[in-house]
Amino acid sequence: xxxxxxxxxxxxxxxxxxxxxxxxxxxxxxxxxxxxxxxxxxxxxxxxxxxxxxxxxxxxxxxxxxxxxxxxxxxxxxxxxxxxxxxxxxxxxxxxxxxxxxxxxxxxxxxxxxxxxxxxxxxxxxxxxxxxxxxxxxxxxxxxxxxxxxxxxxxxxxxxxxxxxxxxxx
Amino acid sequence: xxxxxxxxxxxxxxxxxxxxxxxxxxxxxxxxxxxxxxxxxxxxxxxxxxxxxxxxxxxxxxxxxxxxxxxxxxxxxxxxxxxxxxxxxxxxxxxxxxxxxxxxxxxxxxxxxxxxxxxxxxxxxxxxxxxxxxxxxxxxxxxxxxxxxxxxxxxxxxxxxxxxxxxxxx
DNA sequence: TTGAGATTGACAGCATACTGACAATCTTTG
DNA sequence: CAAAGATTGTCAGTATGCTGTCAATCTCAA
Numbered sequence: 001x002x003x004x005x006x007x008x009x010x011x012x013x014x015x016x017x018x019x020x021x022x023x024x025x026x027x028x029x030x031x032x033x034x035x036x037x038x039x040x041x042x043x044x045x046x047x048x049x050x051x052x053x054x055x056x057x058x059x060x061x062x063x064x065x066x067x068x069x070x071x072x073x074x075x076x077x078x079x080x081x082x083x084x085x086x087x088x089x090x091x092x093x094x095x096x097x098x099x100x101x102x103x104x105x106x107x108x109x110x111x112x113x114x115x116x117x118x119x120x121x122x123x124x125x126x127x128x129x130x131x132x133x134x135x136x137x138x139x140x141x142x143x144x145x146x147x148x149x150x151x152x153x154x155x156x157x158x159x160x161x162x163x164x165x166x167x168x169x170x
Numbered sequence: 171x172x173x174x175x176x177x178x179x180x181x182x183x184x185x186x187x188x189x190x191x192x193x194x195x196x197x198x199x200x201x202x203x204x205x206x207x208x209x210x211x212x213x214x215x216x217x218x219x220x221x222x223x224x225x226x227x228x229x230x231x232x233x234x235x236x237x238x239x240x241x242x243x244x245x246x247x248x249x250x251x252x253x254x255x256x257x258x259x260x261x262x263x264x265x266x267x268x269x270x271x272x273x274x275x276x277x278x279x280x281x282x283x284x285x286x287x288x289x290x291x292x293x294x295x296x297x298x299x300x301x302x303x304x305x306x307x308x309x310x311x312x313x314x315x316x317x318x319x320x321x322x323x324x325x326x327x328x329x330x331x332x333x334x335x336x337x338x339x340x
Numbered sequence: 341t342t343g344a345g346a347t348t349g350a351c352a353g354c355a356t357a358c359t360g361a362c363a364a365t366c367t368t369t370g
Numbered sequence: 371c372a373a374a375g376a377t378t379g380t381c382a383g384t385a386t387g388c389t390g391t392c393a394a395t396c397t398c399a400a
Contacts, residue, residue: 011225051180055179130311138315143191145195145308204388
C-alpha cells in the first residue's frame with residue numbers, strides 16, 4: 001500500500017497553508033492600522049510600546065521587550081524613534097547604572113489618548129468581513145493558539161516580567 | 171446616558187486585540203518554520219517564491235510579486251538572494267527588454283523537493299496545540315477573512331496575474 | 341571580598357516589508 | 371509615426387524582526 005501521496009508542489013498548496021495565511025493576515029492588519037492611524041505618526045509596534053510604558057511606568061527596555069514579545073535589539077530602535085518624537089523619556093536608574101527607565105512624556109500620554117479611537121476602528125475593521133459570531137470564534141481560537149504556542153516563539157511573551165521593576169518579588 | 175466607556179489604556183487590551191494576535195501568530199509561525207527548516211538555507215518568503223516559480227516557470231518579477239502578495243521592492247532582494255544561492259536563474263525576455271524571466275535551476279528544484287517534508291512538519295506544528303476540529307475551524311475562518319480583506323492589504327494578492335505571461339488573455 | 345557568571349543596552353549583520361522615485365522600455369492614441 | 375502614458379526592474383529611505391557579540395555593570399557564591 002502506497003503511503004499518503006505528498007502534496008503537489010504548487011502555489012495553491014501555499015495559499016491554504018497556515019503559515020501563509022498568518023503572514024497575509026498580519027500584512028493586512030498592519031495595512032489597516034496604518035490607514036486608520038495615518039493622522040498620527042505611530043506604527044503598530046510603537047503603539048504597543050507606548051501602551052506598555054503607560055501601563056508600567058519606569059519599566060526598562062529589557063522588561064518592555066518581554067512584555068510585548070519583542071527582541072531587545074528591535075525594541076532598542078523602536079525606543080530611539082519614540083524618544084526622537086518626544087513621546088517617551090529615559091532616566092537612569094539610581095540603583096543600577098546599566099538600566100534606563102522609560103516614561104511617557106506629556107506628548108506621549110496625549111497622543112495615546114487621541115489615537116485610541118483610531119486604533120479601535122482599525123481593530124474592528126480587521127474582523128469586519130466576518131459575521132459577529134465568527135469574529136468571536138476566530139479570536140477565541142487564535143488567542144488559545146498563540147498562548148499555547150508561546151514557547152515556540154523565539155521571543156516568548158513574558159507579561160509577568162513587567163512586575164519585577166517594582167521591587168524584586170521572588 | 172453616558173456612551174460606552176472607552177477601553178482602559180492598558181497592555182491587557184492589546185493582548186486581546188486582533189492586530190496583536192495576528193502579529194504574534196505570524197512571529198510564532200516564522201519561528202517554527204525556521205526551526206523545522208534550519209537544515210535548508212531557506213526563509214518562508216524564499217520558499218514561497220520558489221514554489222511560485224516552480225508553478226509558473228518563466229514568470230517575471232512583477233507578476234511573481236502579485237502571486238505571492240509581495241511588493242516589488244522586497245521581492246527584488248529576495249530574488250537576488252535566491253539567485254546568489256543558485257536556486258533560480260534570470261533570462262532576458264526576447265520580446266520585452268524590460269523583463270527578466272525567472273526559472274528554477276536544478277539546485278532549486280532539488281531543494282524544493284527536499285524541503286517539502288520539513289515545511290509540512292512546520293505547518294502541522296503551528297496548529298498542533300489545537301484539537302483537530304478547532305484547527306479546521308480556525309483555518310476556515312482565517313482563509314475567509316484573508317480573502318475578504320484582500321483589497322485592504324497594501325499589496326493585494328493577484329493570483330490570476332500569473333497567467334498573463336502565457337500570452338496576453340484579455 | 342573577589343572572581344565567575346548573569347544582565348543590560350548597544351551594535352553589526354541579515355532578511356523582510358513598505359513607499360516613493362527613476363530611467364529604460366513598451367503600448368496606446370491621435 | 372510621434373507624443374502621452376503605462377510598465378519594468380532598481381534604488382533610496384524607513385521600520386520591523388531576528389541572531390550574534392560586546393563592554394559595562396551587577397549578583398552570587400566560594
